[in-house]
Amino acid sequence: xxxxxxxxxxxxxxxxxxxxxxxxxxxxxxxxxxxxxxxxxxxxxxxxxxxxxxxxxxxxxxxxxxxxxxxxxxxxxxxxxxxxxxxxxxxxxxxxxxxxxxxxxxxxxxxxxxxxxxxxxxxxxxxxxxxxxxxxxxxxxxxxxxxxxxxxxxxxxxxxxxxxxxxxxxxxxxxxxxxxxxxxxxxxxxxxxxxxxxxxxxxxxxxxxxxxxxxxxxxxxxxxxxxxxxxxxxxxxxxxxxxxxxxxxxxxxxxxxxxxxxxxxxxxxxxxxxxxxxxxxxxxxxxxxxxxxxxxxxxxxxxxxxxxxxxxxxxxxxxxxxxxxxxxxxxxxxxxxxxxxxxxxxxxxxxxxx
Amino acid sequence: xxxxxxxxxxxxxxxxxxxxxxxxxxxxxxxxxxxxxxxxxxxxxxxxxxxxxxxxxxxxxxxxxxxxxxxxxxxxxxxxxxxxxxxxxxxxxxxxxxxxxxxxxxxxxxxxxxxxxxxxxxxxxxxxxxxxxxxxxxxxxxxxxxxxxxxxxxxxxxxxxxxxxxxxxxxxxxxxxxxxxxxxxxxxxxxxxxxxxxxxxxxxxxxxxxxxxxxxxxxxxxxxxxxxxxxxxxxxxxxxxxxxxxxxxxxxxxxxxxxxxxxxxxxxxxxxxxxxxxxxxxxxxxxxxxxxxxxxxxxxxxxxxxxxxxxxxx
Numbered sequence: 001x002x003x004x005x006x007x008x009x010x011x012x013x014x015x016x017x018x019x020x021x022x023x024x025x026x027x028x029x030x031x032x033x034x035x036x037x038x039x040x041x042x043x044x045x046x047x048x049x050x051x052x053x054x055x056x057x058x059x060x061x062x063x064x065x066x067x068x069x070x071x072x073x074x075x076x077x078x079x080x081x082x083x084x085x086x087x088x089x090x091x092x093x094x095x096x097x098x099x100x101x102x103x104x105x106x107x108x109x110x111x112x113x114x115x116x117x118x119x120x121x122x123x124x125x126x127x128x129x130x131x132x133x134x135x136x137x138x139x140x141x142x143x144x145x146x147x148x149x150x151x152x153x154x155x156x157x158x159x160x161x162x163x164x165x166x167x168x169x170x171x172x173x174x175x176x177x178x179x180x181x182x183x184x185x186x187x188x189x190x191x192x193x194x195x196x197x198x199x200x201x202x203x204x205x206x207x208x209x210x211x212x213x214x215x216x217x218x219x220x221x222x223x224x225x226x227x228x229x230x231x232x233x234x235x236x237x238x239x240x241x242x243x244x245x246x247x248x249x250x251x252x253x254x255x256x257x258x259x260x261x262x263x264x265x266x267x268x269x270x271x272x273x274x275x276x277x278x279x280x281x282x283x284x285x286x287x288x289x290x291x292x293x294x295x296x297x298x299x300x301x302x303x304x305x306x307x308x309x310x311x312x313x314x315x316x317x318x319x320x321x322x323x324x325x326x327x328x329x330x331x332x333x334x335x336x337x338x339x340x341x342x343x344x345x346x347x348x349x350x351x352x353x354x
Numbered sequence: 355x356x357x358x359x360x361x362x363x364x365x366x367x368x369x370x371x372x373x374x375x376x377x378x379x380x381x382x383x384x385x386x387x388x389x390x391x392x393x394x395x396x397x398x399x400x401x402x403x404x405x406x407x408x409x410x411x412x413x414x415x416x417x418x419x420x421x422x423x424x425x426x427x428x429x430x431x432x433x434x435x436x437x438x439x440x441x442x443x444x445x446x447x448x449x450x451x452x453x454x455x456x457x458x459x460x461x462x463x464x465x466x467x468x469x470x471x472x473x474x475x476x477x478x479x480x481x482x483x484x485x486x487x488x489x490x491x492x493x494x495x496x497x498x499x500x501x502x503x504x505x506x507x508x509x510x511x512x513x514x515x516x517x518x519x520x521x522x523x524x525x526x527x528x529x530x531x532x533x534x535x536x537x538x539x540x541x542x543x544x545x546x547x548x549x550x551x552x553x554x555x556x557x558x559x560x561x562x563x564x565x566x567x568x569x570x571x572x573x574x575x576x577x578x579x580x581x582x583x584x585x586x587x588x589x590x591x592x593x594x595x596x597x598x599x600x601x602x603x604x605x606x607x608x609x610x611x612x613x614x615x616x617x618x619x620x621x622x623x624x625x626x627x628x629x630x631x632x633x634x635x636x637x638x639x640x641x642x643x644x645x646x647x648x649x650x651x652x653x654x655x656x657x658x659x660x661x662x663x664x665x666x667x668x
Contacts, residue, residue, distance in 0.1 A: 096564030
């Protein structure tokens with residue numbers, strides 16, 4: 001079902017994506033210059049607090065941004081083709097075929113008036129020449145693939161007759177029924193309890209191997225990221241603040257925000273009375289600080305933070321949007337770019353091609 | 355893909371069939387029927403309406419020319435077969451002019467019901483189209499269409515209908531059309547409200563993410579879940595239209611005596627209210643029956659068509 005031949009480059013390449021919402025109270029820069037790539041059959045974890053632009057980034061990839069939101073800048077290349085230049089019809093063919101998406105709420109993401117089988121079958125029929133019967137056969141096949149016992153029977157049941165975990169499996173079955181190259185999973189396990197979470201993650205990991213599909217995993221659960229991702233993108237207030245492979249991010253985080261996120265995870269091997277938290281809250285999208293967006297909450301705040309830091313190379317495959325030196329020290333005055341130089345470099349995203 | 359031995363990974367016992375629910379899977383319509391049957395008033399409503407429809411359709415056909423009976427029999431007691439052995443079904447006797455009151459009542463019921471159902475078809479059609487477009491499109495389209503609804507609502511319906519009838523003549527079709535094009539506003543608002551909330555539903559978003567076209571989303575993902583309120587509106591609409599037509603005919607703007615409706619009968623009966631007050635009784639009873647039955651029916655269908663409702667086990 002994959003119509004586009006696989007190019008040599010990354011599967012998905014997002015460059016300088018800006019998605020803004022034009023509300024009556026002003027412009028919200030929900031996604032403000034986001035760039036990252038996902039390689040074939042790789043998993044990218046996108047983490048960040050609520051409202052940092054994770055979901056809007058994923059909806060931008062699907063081109064599902066609705067008024068008052070608009071993608072104002074950037075490019076989203078899938079297999080080398082810019083999705084932002086596709087017509088609505090072309091985009092419709094891509095959605096659910098090359099790129100599929102599963103959502104956070106399995107309880108409400110299925111249409112209550114159709115059976116699970118019908119819904120999967122519909123997705124299949126939409127993108128292939130399959131007949132109704134073939135679609136239903138495929139649905140049963142997919143349902144058993146995602147580990148639903150007695151799939152034939154479940155295919156004839158309505159969503160309300162299934163549990164949350166089951167429904168998420170149905171959603172996954174539906175998303176994968178057309179063999180997509182990229183699966184966008186927007187908090188796929190948030191609404192599920194922990195044992196089911198583990199099963200669903202296991203399932204996704206396994207299907208990734210089987211279908212050679214890439215996953216863009218959006219979550220605020222760092223445990224999920226550690227378990228699933230090859231690479232991690234940390235977002236804060238609409239920008240990518242740190243990017244690197246999963247070991248680097250967890251072993252040697254550079255950005256104070258990433259450090260804060262990692263410190264606020266409870267650990268089983270240490271007894272602490274209070275968990276560390278990142279002080280303060282995400283800045284209001286209507287009142288973003290000048291310079292570094294994280295400075296109000298940052299324990300390392302320096303004078304230079306009044307200038308927006310560029311995305312800088314920290315190590316191999318590791319970039320961070322912070323003025324701290326790669327070793328995590330405050331920069332010597334005058335050693336790093338002066339505020340004027342930085343201003344010039346400021347918004348140019350210095351994301352290196354890999 | 356055909357590989358199904360997944361249980362070691364997912365921990366789900368694929369082959370362990372012991373704890374699988376073996377109750378029969380029922381289709382949507384089977385479930386809907388079960389839920390409907392449990393709704394007693396709705397069943398009574400459905401039966402009443404069915405009996406009325408059948409009687410109204412059949413009785414005037416079976417009894418030929420019920421008016422040809424001699425005047426001497428006026429207000430004679432009820433009879434089913436006359437002196438010559440013909441079937442007359444004069445359950446309510448004859449009028450002074452020799453009219454078989456029962457067949458007349460049934461013929462009038464037929465006219466009323468037909469106007470009611472036909473007008474509702476128009477109401478639902480216009481209402482669904484306008485409501486769906488407004489609710490799905492939102493924004494200025496919604497704004498414009500809803501202002502049209504406001505304007506239509508602010509005009510006194512009865513007078514519009516009267517004007518319409520005065521202009522085009524009081525045939526059964528003009529009345530259906532007039533009721534239809536003045537009555538769609540409530541249905542449109544209902545459908546719009548339903549579509550506005552459905553548009554934000556996660557599964558509509560999910561359908562979009564799977565590449566569904568707007569047409570497909572409207573027809574497959576929004577219209578079926580919106581069906582329940584549409585059906586309720588339709589059944590209420592039948593009752594409303596029948597009553598509206600009755601009011602119209604009662605006031606003398608409706609159909610004439612050649613194709614009398616219940617309203618026409620009431621109009622005539624009203625003239626004899628002093629001397630023979632019971633004449634208004636039978637058309638009134640039929641009217642009330644239609645209205646009640648249609649309402650109960652709608653109520654039951656709303657419950658039955660909602661797949662989220664479970665059939666409680668007894």
